[in-house]
Amino acid sequence: MTEHSNGGRTAIVIGGGLAGMLAVTALLxxxxxxxxxERDRYPAGHGFRKGVPQARHLHxxxxxxxxALEELLPGTLAALGEAGARSLYLPRDLxxxxxxxxxxxxxxxxxxxxxxxxxxxxxxxRERVLRAAAASATRVEVLEATEATGLTGDASRVTGVxxxxxxxxxxxxxxxxxVAGLVVDASGRGSRTPQWFxxxxxxxxxxxxxxxxxxxxxxxxxxxxxxxxxxxxxxVPGWPECPRGAAYVPVEDGKWxxxxxxxxxxxxPTDPAEFTAFSATIGDPYVHELLAEAEPLSPxxxxxxxxxxxxxxxxxxxxxxxxxxxxxxACTFNPxxxxxxxxxxxxxxxxxxxxxxxxxxxPRSTAEAQRAVARAVEPAWLAAVGADRPYASPDDAKAGVAxxxxxxxxxxxxxxxxxxxxxxxxxRDVFCLTAPPTRLVAPQIFLRTVFLPRLPGLPGPPAxxxxx
Numbered sequence: 001m002t003e004h005s006n007g008g009r010t011a012i013v014i015g016g017g018l019a020g021m022l023a024v025t026a027l028l029x030x031x032x033x034x035x036x037x038e039r040d041r042y043p044a045g046h047g048f049r050k051g052v053p054q055a056r057h058l059h060x061x062x063x064x065x066x067x068a069l070e071e072l073l074p075g076t077l078a079a080l081g082e083a084g085a086r087s088l089y090l091p092r093d094l095x096x097x098x099x100x101x102x103x104x105x106x107x108x109x110x111x112x113x114x115x116x117x118x119x120x121x122x123x124x125x126r127e128r129v130l131r132a133a134a135a136s137a138t139r140v141e142v143l144e145a146t147e148a149t150g151l152t153g154d155a156s157r158v159t160g161v162x163x164x165x166x167x168x169x170x171x172x173x174x175x176x177x178x179v180a181g182l183v184v185d186a187s188g189r190g191s192r193t194p195q196w197f198x199x200x201x202x203x204x205x206x207x208x209x210x211x212x213x214x215x216x217x218x219x220x221x222x223x224x225x226x227x228x229x230x231x232x233x234x235x236v237p238g239w240p241e242c243p244r245g246a247a248y249v250p251v252e253d254g255k256w257x258x259x260x261x262x263x264x265x266x267x268x269p270t271d272p273a274e275f276t277a278f279s280a281t282i283g284d285p286y287v288h289e290l291l292a293e294a295e296p297l298s299p300x301x302x303x304x305x306x307x308x309x310x311x312x313x314x315x316x317x318x319x320x321x322x323x324x325x326x327x328x329x330a331c332t333f334n335p336x337x338x339x340x341x342x343x344x345x346x347x348x349x350x351x352x353x354x355x356x357x358x359x360x361x362x363p364r365s366t367a368e369a370q371r372a373v374a375r376a377v378e379p380a381w382l383a384a385v386g387a388d389r390p391y392a393s394p395d396d397a398k399a400g401v402a403x404x405x406x407x408x409x410x411x412x413x414x415x416x417x418x419x420x421x422x423x424x425x426x427x428r429d430v431f432c433l434t435a436p437p438t439r440l441v442a443p444q445i446f447l448r449t450v451f452l453p454r455l456p457g458l459p460g461p462p463a464x465x466x467x468x
Contacts, residue, residue: 012037012161012180014148015187017052018122018341019327021129022348023184025072028136030355035178036142037163042126046083046119054335055118056301057218058247058259063090063111064433065342068349073128077114080124084252085116090428092465093232094249096418097284099239101457103418105232107465108425111432115233115249117257121341149175151183151193151323155201158183158322182366184324186344189305191329204311205318210384211307212391213264214334217275218301221256221294229254234287234461237336238262240390242283245336248290255297258287261336263391270300286461306334308384314367314374324351324366324373331377334388339380342433346376379430379437386410413440413449418457421468423448 011031013020016038027034040050048055061069070077081087088094090111096103133140145166153159160179185193194204223229230248238245244262251257260268260278268278280288309332313319327344350372354365386407417427426445429435439445 009033010180011035011182011184012178013184013186014161015185015327015329016040016042016126016142016144017186017188018125019188019329019344019348020184020186021122021126022069022072022344023186023324023326023351024140025129025132026348026352026355027182027184028133028138028140030352031138031182033139033141034133035180036140037146037148037161037178038142038144039147039166041144043119046117046123048119052118052122054303056298057118057216057303057335058249058257058338059116059118059121059341060088060249060338061114061116061121061345062338062342062432063113065345066112066114067434068342068345069125072345072349072352073125073132076125076128079128080114080116080121083116083120083124085114085120086250086252088113088115088233088249090432091424095232095234095286095461097234097236097286097461098414098418098457099241099283100415100418100454101459102284102461103424103457104421105462105465106421106424106468108421108428108468110425111428111434113432115251117251120252148187148192150199151196152177152179153200153320153322156320158200158320180322182322182324184326185329186326187329189309189328189332191325193323193325193329194311200320202320206312206315208310208312209307210388210392212334212388214261214306214336214388214391215267215302215304216259216261216306216336217268217270217303218257218259219272219275219296220251220298221258221291221296222254223256223294225293226254228293229256230290234290236282236284236287238266239283243391244268244278244282246279246282246287247336248287256294258291259336267304268302270302272296272300275300303335306336308332308334308381308388310377310381312374314371319367319370321366324369326351326373330370330373331381333380333384337380337384337387339384339433343377343380346433347373350376379433382406382437383431409449410440412454413445415454415457416449416452419455420448420452421466425468 009032011034013036016036092107150162164175233249236246248258333339351369354369354372417424
């Protein structure tokens with residue numbers, strides 16, 4: 001890690017959520033001290049936290065994210081399993097209804113996706129990060145109920161963070177400065193780094209947005225008879241002719257989460273009776289039928305901040321020395337696609353790789369690490385904006401010729417993937433973030449996608465599992 005005359009080998013991480021904890025892991029052994037600035041106080045056990053507005057909604061960890069998390073923190077997947085996380089192998093354990101019909105249920109055993117509530121995931125990861133820190137040479141301190149109010153330094157270099165305590169006596173809430181050789185912004189989609197750049201005399205980074213206007217609502221259920229509960233989760237994403245969708249997925253303790261979604265003009269309601277009625281209006285009645293055999297365990301919780309937003313900190317000159325931006329603070333995805341946590345893990349792994357490979361000894365190490373983060377983000381970004389572009393706001397950046405051609409190709413590939421094990425395997429490799437997007441245009445995949453006929457999927461949810 002780059003040393004600074006004042007900050008030395010010290011680092012500050014803004015945000016103590018999942019991305020922040022994974023950033024700490026990336027810095028272990030690279031810094032003498034790491035201070036985490038967290039606005040909230042962590043709840044006891046597996047409680048919900050105000051600073052995670054999506055916590056009550058469906059969360060999945062794709063196989064690419066799972067592999068990255070395990071590399072960063074060995075043993076974490078087993079710990080999540082012990083805490084109740086459910087393993088779903090795609091596509092065997094997630095029945096998917098596409099615009100052309102139901103996807104065949106191939107038993108590939110290649111992509112293990114974890115389904116778990118956010119409080120459990122955060123608590124398990126935080127406990128293991130702090131345990132790893134205690135066993136390392138890096139001293140980690142977490143300042144709870146502390147708010148970052150700005151960056152210190154100038155246009156060329158960030159030298160620390162201004163903070164103040166939240167709550168307590170008024171005198172205890174005065175600002176103070178913490179000095180560091182490296183500051184990592186992992187504060188999530190509410191990051192104020194672009195505004196703080198103005199205070200440093202810098203221009204905000206170029207920002208790209210694609211907003212489909214999607215909103216979603218979630219409710220927790222328990223099957224009335226566990227013996228007759230579904231043996232797989234269900235996913236019915238919306239499509240242009242039916243822009244409403246649903247995902248009904250098991251989580252820990254025999255519970256299930258149902259998330260309903262819709263684009264502008266089709267937002268799901270949060271009234272319980274209307275929520276149930278809305279589930280009958282998506283592209284297939286199967287999920288609505290399953291609800292008749294389940295009892296609700298929670299109110300309906302809504303969420304509307306689903307814009308895809310990418311801040312290009314990786315571009316030349318966009319980032320001052322001494323600063324890194326990770327997770328949703330750099331690139332925010334429509335949460336419906338379940339990519340955010342996986343990308344946070346992949347980004348942290350990219351940072352650790354850059355620092356561990358000696359990049360930290362060169363003056364441009366933060367820029368190199370930010371470029372590595374951008375490379376980790378790229379596949380998920382292309383997938384998310386390609387899916388959302390048909391519904392995007394007119395104010396968003398217009399799709400170029402290359403993106404329009406890519407959208408046409410992906411639409412055809414997605415239809416083929418529902419019935420073709422070869423194309424389907426390639427599609428899942430990329431969607432699950434274990435292969436680059438170029439995998440989708442490999443000669444065999446390209447020929448099968450473009451020249452084989454566009455056939456319909458299955459007429460109903462498949463009960464039979466097909467060996468591959």
